[in-house]
Each structure stands twice: as C-alpha cells, then as structure tokens.
Amino acid sequence: MAKKLMKGCEAVAEAAIQAGCHFFFGYPITPQNDIPEYMAARLPKVGGCFLQAESEVAAINMVYGAAASGARVMTSSSSPGVSLKQEGMSYLAGAELPCVVVNMVRGGPGLGSIQPSQGDYFQATRGGGHGDYHPIVLAPSSVQEAVDMMQDAFDLADVYRTPVMILADGIIGQMMEPVEFHESTSKRELPKKDWAATGWSPASGRPRAVVNSLYIEVDELQEMNDRLQARYKIIRETEAKAETYNTDGAEIIVCAYGTVARICKSAIAICEKKGVKVGLVRPITVWPFPEKQLKEVMDQPSVKKAITVEISAGQMVEDVRLTVNGAKPVEFFGKPGSYTPTAEEIAEYIMKSREA
Amino acid sequence: MLWTNIFAGFGGQGVLLIGQLLAYAGMYEDKNVSWLPSYGPEMRGGTANCSVVVSDEPIASPVLSMADCVIAMNTPSLDKFESCVNPGGKLFINSSIIEKKATRTDIEVFYVPCNEIAEQLGNPKVANMAMLGAYLEATKAAKTESVLDALLYKLGEKKAHLIPLNREAIEKGAESIKK
Known part of the structure; x- marks a missing residue:
C-alpha cells in the first residue's frame, strides 16, 4: 500500500x-x-x-x-x-x-x-x-x-x-x-469473550455474565488480585520490548523513550563525531519495563554508566536504577514541564559527564 | 543527503503549507520526511513555524534547534531564527516585507521578493510558493513536479486550475535568486 x-x-x-x-x-x-x-x-x-x-x-x-x-x-x-x-x-x-x-x-x-x-x-x-x-x-x-x-x-x-x-x-x-497501513491481522490467539454481558435468557444455556469489580469478601478479593498478579507476572516475563541502537562496545548508554529517544540518536551522532561511542536503549514497552534488555547492554564491560534523558524531573530513571541495581552509575538529564532538550544539549551533557 | 529546515512567518502566510508540500514531495521521491508544526498560542494571530526534515536515511530527531535552512517570511521570524541556521547553511528572507538585512556572515543569504512576485502574477496568495521556488532552486531538496503533485493532492481536482499559477510562482521565485 x-x-x-x-x-x-x-x-x-x-x-x-x-x-x-x-x-x-x-x-x-x-x-x-x-x-x-x-x-x-x-x-x-x-x-x-x-x-x-x-x-x-x-x-x-x-x-x-x-x-x-x-x-x-x-x-x-x-x-x-x-x-x-x-x-x-x-x-x-x-x-x-x-x-x-x-x-x-x-x-x-x-x-x-x-x-x-x-x-x-x-x-x-x-x-x-x-x-x-x-x-x-x-x-x-x-x-x-x-x-x-x-x-x-x-x-x-x-x-x-x-x-x-x-x-x-x-x-x-x-x-x-x-x-503505511499493513493489513491488520492479529498475531496472537485471541480468547473468546465468554465473560461479556451480551444479553441472557434461560435458553442461552450459560450462567449470567456479571461484570464487576466489587468483592466484599476478603477471600474473593484475594482471588481477583491473585488472578491479576499472575497475569502481570506473565506480562513481565514475555511482553517487555526495547530497541537497542549502537550499543555494541559503547562507553555510555543513553536510556530514553518516545520522541526523546530520537533526539538522543541525533545526540549520539554528535558524540560519534567527537570519537565517543554512545549507545541507546529505548523501551518500547515502559510497563513492563524491559529490564532484561537493558541489563544485558549494561553488563557489557565497555559500558561505564547510563544516562537517562526525559522531559520530566526524572521518572523512568527510577526504573533504570532498579534495573542496574547499583552495578554502575545512573545519571539523569532533563527538565520537568515541557522543555524538549535539543540534540546539542544532550550531547554536551554526555561529553561533560564523561570527563567528570 | 539530509536537509533540515525551519519555515516561519505570520499565521496565514502559508508557511505550514509550503513546509508540508516539501514533506509530501520528499515522500513522493522515496525519501524519509517529517513535518512538525509549532502548535500553541503562538499560532493564533501570531507567528507560525514548522520543522521539516528530508533525508535519505531514517530520521533521528524531528525536533530541530538548528537547521541547514531557515525560511523567514516576516521580520519576527528572522529575528527569532537567524541564529538557528547552521554555519554554512542557507537563510531565505522575504525581502518584500522584511526591510532589514541578515547580520550573519557565515551563511548564504537569499533575498526573495515574494509578495512582489505574487502581485505581478495577480494573486497575493502565492507569495509562499515564490519562496518555496527559491528554496527548491537553492537546495534541490525536491523536484518542482513533486511539489506540484503534492499541491494537487492538497487542493483536489476541483481546484486543479490553480496549478499553473502556482507553477509560475515557483518558477519566478527560483529565477529571482539565479545569479
């Protein structure tokens, strides 16, 4: 198309x-x-x-x-x-x-x-x-x-x-x-929505569908929460996604998502011209956070530190710190509000941080 | 090749449109493109601008703080964006409205009498197309035919009769900067 x-x-x-x-x-x-x-x-x-x-x-x-x-x-x-x-x-x-x-x-x-x-x-x-x-x-x-x-x-x-x-x-x-719009086809096996409230009659041969989030009994609420947590566990283990860019042998890893990750790619090109190899890990799913993908990159011996870049006072940086878990320094660059950092500013921070 | 551009002017001068036409034209020529408008209170009655990237490679940042080319259709735009031209880059000034000259000496400056060209053609609305013509002549970032294809797509067949006028405006704009 x-x-x-x-x-x-x-x-x-x-x-x-x-x-x-x-x-x-x-x-x-x-x-x-x-x-x-x-x-x-x-x-x-x-x-x-x-x-x-x-x-x-x-x-x-x-x-x-x-x-x-x-x-x-x-x-x-x-x-x-x-x-x-x-x-x-x-x-x-x-x-x-x-x-x-x-x-x-x-x-x-x-x-x-x-x-x-x-x-x-x-x-x-x-x-x-x-x-x-x-x-x-x-x-x-x-x-x-x-x-x-x-x-x-x-x-x-x-x-x-x-x-x-x-x-x-x-x-x-x-x-x-x-x-480009590709023909939309599901890549997953979709479950039947037999829980949906679509109208009931005695002839339908199934119990009434009740959609509800109120569970007065402690045990019943526990059951619902256990069900959710079991699903979250599977989601954490199987659905986390990230893009890695220029990470092989990189000295510094930048972690950013959304548009900021693209600005970081331009910053990485500026650093490259100055002879500094910087890589990027871009979470595509931010929950679940791509811990495994980030950890693999951070574990490389060449990597000295991570720098998280966000248009915030530092939010995703907490997930990066939890993932790196003290093994290497994790820094933050960005401002709260809606100031979008420029590629030049990010590159300047990376270069200064490297000397520090 | 990579062309980074900032188009700026008054709301109503058609700067967002010529930026979009460049993006469409680039796309028609199988290049990677992005078009990012300034959106906010400044668009209502004040100045408007857009950042347009045309590139053979995938585009990293669509957000520009510096650009290879700046197109200034009015004086506030020149004041705001002259400093954003990369050294060695190009600055296009609508000399019909902007009385002052560029102060930078490390860039190439083109003075395009956009409104005069449009008035000579009998339609003040095509001043932006004269500017786009000058830009295309200086940069070769896209072909005139691709830009006109894009304009036809935007106008629709019912307004196809406006294409020759716009073609002429592009050509006159291009001629105005030929030495």
Missing part, C-alpha cells in the same frame, strides 16, 4: 479502526483533538459509534460499558484529562476489562502547558488509580511505530483482559510522517 503523510493523532485513530475498534468515547483536550475529530468523521462510516461525552469521567465509564459487552473500544486524552480517567481505569482493571487508552502527554502538573512532556510516566506505569494494578503501557517514537502498535495494543488488552495505554508525547500526536 502507498505511503500516506499523516499526523500522529490521525494515524493512531485510523490504525485503531483497522484493528477492529468501532467504539470511541472522548472529550476534547489539546494536543490530541485530532483523534476524536478523525473518529467522529470515520466511525459512522464503518458502522461504529463516536460519542463526545460530557467529561473525561463519563468517557472512561462509557468505555467500561462497551468493554463489558465485549466490544473493542478506545478513548484518548492528554495529561489532565487522563488524570480524570484514573478512577475508571482502576475499575476497568478490577473488572478485568480490555480497552485501549491513548495519552498524548502534555506539560504538568495541573493544567500545565499544551507542549510535549513525559511527566506522566509514573502515573502510567504505576497504575495511576487506586489498588494493585498495571495497564500495559506502550511508548511509540514515530508515527509509523504508533500505527504498527495499535493492532497489538487491542490484542494485548483482549489476551490479558486489561487496559492498555499508548503513552506518547504531544510531538508524536502533532507531527506528520509517512505511514
């Missing part, structure tokens, strides 16, 4: 539809408005339903409803709006419902700015709402990668009966890049 030049937001929306998502509930907020706009235009044409809810809270609960009936469903928002969705996400996790939530992250805290940021890493990877749960969190670094992720995002949600989050910064949402 021919390449199309598309904005990240629009491309994500189209990819979701091609992955079989016919239901979208959302509420406007910059910089992700192109997603609901695209969905509003396209979904009625494919027999789906787009609905602009009265708030983010309503939208995520509509997602709960559609997911409970077994539909592929999605919502999208940006940081302050995603905060509002956290209660609903906890309920979705507790009720073991699959869905996809897109967060085009902007600066915070509070209303913050509309510029790109990575300040929602903690919220996304630690669960965000109450209780012991994790959504699976995917972090694209190009428009094409965001497109390629959508099919698997819905499949992961169905396989593990969990919310899946696409954690992208505002740049991915607003940038245009060429994309």
Whole structure:
C-alpha cells in the first residue's frame, strides 16, 4: 500500500479502526483533538459509534460499558484529562476489562502547558488509580511505530483482559510522517469473550455474565488480585520490548523513550563525531519495563554508566536504577514541564559527564 | 543527503503549507520526511513555524534547534531564527516585507521578493510558493513536479486550475535568486 503523510493523532485513530475498534468515547483536550475529530468523521462510516461525552469521567465509564459487552473500544486524552480517567481505569482493571487508552502527554502538573512532556510516566506505569494494578503501557517514537502498535495494543488488552495505554508525547500526536497501513491481522490467539454481558435468557444455556469489580469478601478479593498478579507476572516475563541502537562496545548508554529517544540518536551522532561511542536503549514497552534488555547492554564491560534523558524531573530513571541495581552509575538529564532538550544539549551533557 | 529546515512567518502566510508540500514531495521521491508544526498560542494571530526534515536515511530527531535552512517570511521570524541556521547553511528572507538585512556572515543569504512576485502574477496568495521556488532552486531538496503533485493532492481536482499559477510562482521565485 502507498505511503500516506499523516499526523500522529490521525494515524493512531485510523490504525485503531483497522484493528477492529468501532467504539470511541472522548472529550476534547489539546494536543490530541485530532483523534476524536478523525473518529467522529470515520466511525459512522464503518458502522461504529463516536460519542463526545460530557467529561473525561463519563468517557472512561462509557468505555467500561462497551468493554463489558465485549466490544473493542478506545478513548484518548492528554495529561489532565487522563488524570480524570484514573478512577475508571482502576475499575476497568478490577473488572478485568480490555480497552485501549491513548495519552498524548502534555506539560504538568495541573493544567500545565499544551507542549510535549513525559511527566506522566509514573502515573502510567504505576497504575495511576487506586489498588494493585498495571495497564500495559506502550511508548511509540514515530508515527509509523504508533500505527504498527495499535493492532497489538487491542490484542494485548483482549489476551490479558486489561487496559492498555499508548503513552506518547504531544510531538508524536502533532507531527506528520509517512505511514503505511499493513493489513491488520492479529498475531496472537485471541480468547473468546465468554465473560461479556451480551444479553441472557434461560435458553442461552450459560450462567449470567456479571461484570464487576466489587468483592466484599476478603477471600474473593484475594482471588481477583491473585488472578491479576499472575497475569502481570506473565506480562513481565514475555511482553517487555526495547530497541537497542549502537550499543555494541559503547562507553555510555543513553536510556530514553518516545520522541526523546530520537533526539538522543541525533545526540549520539554528535558524540560519534567527537570519537565517543554512545549507545541507546529505548523501551518500547515502559510497563513492563524491559529490564532484561537493558541489563544485558549494561553488563557489557565497555559500558561505564547510563544516562537517562526525559522531559520530566526524572521518572523512568527510577526504573533504570532498579534495573542496574547499583552495578554502575545512573545519571539523569532533563527538565520537568515541557522543555524538549535539543540534540546539542544532550550531547554536551554526555561529553561533560564523561570527563567528570 | 539530509536537509533540515525551519519555515516561519505570520499565521496565514502559508508557511505550514509550503513546509508540508516539501514533506509530501520528499515522500513522493522515496525519501524519509517529517513535518512538525509549532502548535500553541503562538499560532493564533501570531507567528507560525514548522520543522521539516528530508533525508535519505531514517530520521533521528524531528525536533530541530538548528537547521541547514531557515525560511523567514516576516521580520519576527528572522529575528527569532537567524541564529538557528547552521554555519554554512542557507537563510531565505522575504525581502518584500522584511526591510532589514541578515547580520550573519557565515551563511548564504537569499533575498526573495515574494509578495512582489505574487502581485505581478495577480494573486497575493502565492507569495509562499515564490519562496518555496527559491528554496527548491537553492537546495534541490525536491523536484518542482513533486511539489506540484503534492499541491494537487492538497487542493483536489476541483481546484486543479490553480496549478499553473502556482507553477509560475515557483518558477519566478527560483529565477529571482539565479545569479
């Protein structure tokens, strides 16, 4: 299929539809408005339903409803709006419902700015709402990668009966890049949704489907939590993904995700010209964090230290430190809010850090 | 080859459009491209800009702090982005609106009378295309035909009659910087 030049937001929306998502509930907020706009235009044409809810809270609960009936469903928002969705996400996790939530992250805290940021890493990877749960969190670094992720995002949600989050910064949402849509086919064996509430009658020959996250009895709540934790264990062991770049024999390893990882590649080229070999480990899944992949790279004798680069006050750096576990120094470079570091600034930090 | 570019001007001058046309043209020629607009309060009534990368290799950073080429359609854009041209790079100034000269001496500067060219062609809206013509002539980053293919895609068949006018604006812009 021919390449199309598309904005990240629009491309994500189209990819979701091609992955079989016919239901979208959302509420406007910059910089992700192109997603609901695209969905509003396209979904009625494919027999789906787009609905602009009265708030983010309503939208995520509509997602709960559609997911409970077994539909592929999605919502999208940006940081302050995603905060509002956290209660609903906890309920979705507790009720073991699959869905996809897109967060085009902007600066915070509070209303913050509309510029790109990575300040929602903690919220996304630690669960965000109450209780012991994790959504699976995917972090694209190009428009094409965001497109390629959508099919698997819905499949992961169905396989593990969990919310899946696409954690992208505002740049991915607003940038245009060429994309190719490959025919969307699932690479996973998808379970039957026999738990879905699709209407019951005595003749249906099965028990009533009850979708619920309330377990009054201690034992029953324990059972549900054990089920979740067992799934998270499998997810941790099998679903972590990372890109490694220029890591063989590197002296310093930069760890970054999303757009920042691409800026780091430009910084790596600047360092290369000065004769310093720097590698990159780019988590593609930030939960589960790609511990094994990072550890393998960090264990190389040539590697002296890791530098994590983020548009935050230092969030993913905690996962990097947990992974490296004191074996080598881990430094942080970045600023909170929405200041996107330049390749030159990152390269300068790397070069100075090397002399220090 | 790698071309990094910043297109800047007033909202309404069509700087986001010519940046997009370059990105489409690059894509049609099987190059890697990225188009990143400034999005924010500055777009509403103020200045607008976009970063466009055209490259034979996969694009690392689509975010530019420095660029090989800066296209300034108005004075605030020149003030803001003159310092962002890489040494040895190219600066394109819309001399119809911008009265001052560039202060840098380590770059190549092109003065393009965009609005005059457009007025001579009878349509002030094609000033941006005259600038794009000058840019294409100086950089050869994409072919004029690819840019016009992109414009036809954006305009749609119903407005295909506007293509000759835009072609002329591109050609006049290119001529204006030929020595």
